[in-house]
Amino acid sequence: MKRRRGTFRMFELLGIPPQVLLGQLLLGLINGSFYAVLSLGLAVIFGLLNIINFAHGALYMMGAFVAWMLLHYLGIGYWPALILAPLITGAFGILLERTMLSRLYHLDHLYGLLLTFGLALIIQGLFRNYYGISGLPYQIPDLLSGGNNLGFMFLPNYRAWVVVASAIVCLATWFIIEKTRLGAYLRAATENPVLVGAFGINVPLLIMLTYGFGVALAGFAGVLAAPIYSVNPNMGADMIIVVFAVVVIGGMGSIMGAILTGYVLGLVEGLTRVFYPEGSAVVIFVIMAIVLLIKPEGLFGKAA
């Protein structure tokens, strides 16, 4: 008893035993994975299309619901859904882009923002109407159920998978956009669409596919989230504001910035939950305010 008290006193400076701290850092990383995938999608869409995609949260929710529908109506399990749901959500995104968004490219950012915000409300309303607000059950796939005791915490296998899967997707996206020929076309097309079109590249197609890809990323995050968060029509609305803050902190349009900021802010939020839980919902916005004051273009953004 006495010894235990002594050990505790040793860590009183930190206020918390190191194994708890490690556990919380790991949890922060897991949450950061979601932020990273979602803010990456936003950054891709903004960086290449100049659209502030407010429907991103609703599309993330759609990804989770599509996974549930595939299971419930067609008996298709988690693994195929991980590919199919993003494709279906992405196809829906392309439909939105073709029929509505493409008409707004020559207008101010604000119009795209208003349109996507309205779309988000409509999509959420439709799902709420048909599936109610309580949410739907979605189980962790058998292969990933259970977990390992790491000594400092119990790590569910599924959470470990979330970190790995999101890291792979983020790096692959970054690689395609920054390091391949296709990525170079894309970036060129946003710099000067007329010139790139003159070289015989189909710019509208490129833009359409990019939007579809950004939306598919949101759908992918939705499927990842389905087994651990409540699958309900509001799940995206709760997430999207935080993700926007992440993108602003990282620098609008910066791909690597969005990824790194996602992970780092997940960690910061995780630590806040230990030291001052009441503040964990606002810490990201406090950081956003500070960043905007000191470096308005964002941590990784290029000065305008």
Place this chain on the structure above:
Amino acid sequence: MMKSLAYGTALGALIAGSAMAQDIEVKLGVLNDRSGVYADLSGEGSVVAARMAVEDFKASDKGLKVEIISADHQNKPDIGSNIARQWYDEEGVNAILDVPTSSVALAVADITAEKNGVLINSGAGSTALTREQCRATTIHWTYDTAALANGTGGAMTNSGGKKWFFLTADYAFGHSLEENTAKVVEENGGEVVGTVNVPFPAQDFSSFLLQAQGSGADVIGLANAGGDTVNAIKQASEFGITQAGQKLAALLFFVTDVHALGAQTAQGLSLTEAFYWDQNDATRAWSKRFFDTHGSQPTMVQAGVYSGTLAYLAAVEALGSADDGKALVAKIKEMEIEDPLFGTVKVRGDGRAVHDMYLFQVKSPDESTGEWDLYNQISSINGDDAFLPMLDECDFTKM
């Protein structure tokens, strides 16, 4: 000759009937959340329940012409108050039913008292409705936070869960639920070893759950509601917390929430409710009719709207008028109610409807035979033990 005589008699009966039907007109307003977090547990289902009550009361045979209207208060007191005022002033509504979300319910209770209407509240949890802000025109039918705390807190502490750790939604409702429950835990010889205030609403509870796990508590009390509770339970199962022996106590949880989680994740969870569809033949028969119309099993809130409407209509029939809200509520307080869903119900002087509450445990997937086969009944709690005692200043039968 015989035939025309028969027609004549029938016609006569019809005229008499319609003359009677014009006697008493009753207009009921179901005011609740139709699009937000409480839409599934109240919402359109409560309107369906009210309609079933009118049907089962055979209102038209008894000379009551009942009309039901509904509106969405969006969980906002200002919107709820506006609708209530408009209903009483312009639409000629006699009674308002349901009203979940305590802040809205308290605002509507005041307007109802001012307009001499009737509020039969089923959806809200605040004990203030029959205590600090008791009104002679309010009846609180189904449950309150004190009854839930008594049920779940008392039972779990007595069955060995002495050390509690609370995850509390960081706003007024969460804190009062925690406070109510902590009091019951301590009265039953337990102790509170820790509390963490979780910002509302929250997606990820893993950090807080890990803190609760580290505290060595026997029971993790979830002083939150709706999607927050669903997320917390889902993640507690994922992190092996329930499997390792710590118990979860959901302090405000409805059958629709359990359904959303599924038996696999929610199994073993303890919770208190006033009504469950699969309790006896009467509840099963009623719930089947409800299910056929609405597509989901009724919550206790919806069942409460049904029973409250029955009691209200009986009082209107007895007084022969729906005009004087205060008199109608006084009449209901005199009645001996044998309700098909809630059993024996006594409405006290303060407006609190006293009936048994039940402690349930969620079935394991092996025990559960269907999507909605979710609860085992552990015990029943006598109404007088479940609800707080009446405050003298709120006993309107003595005024």
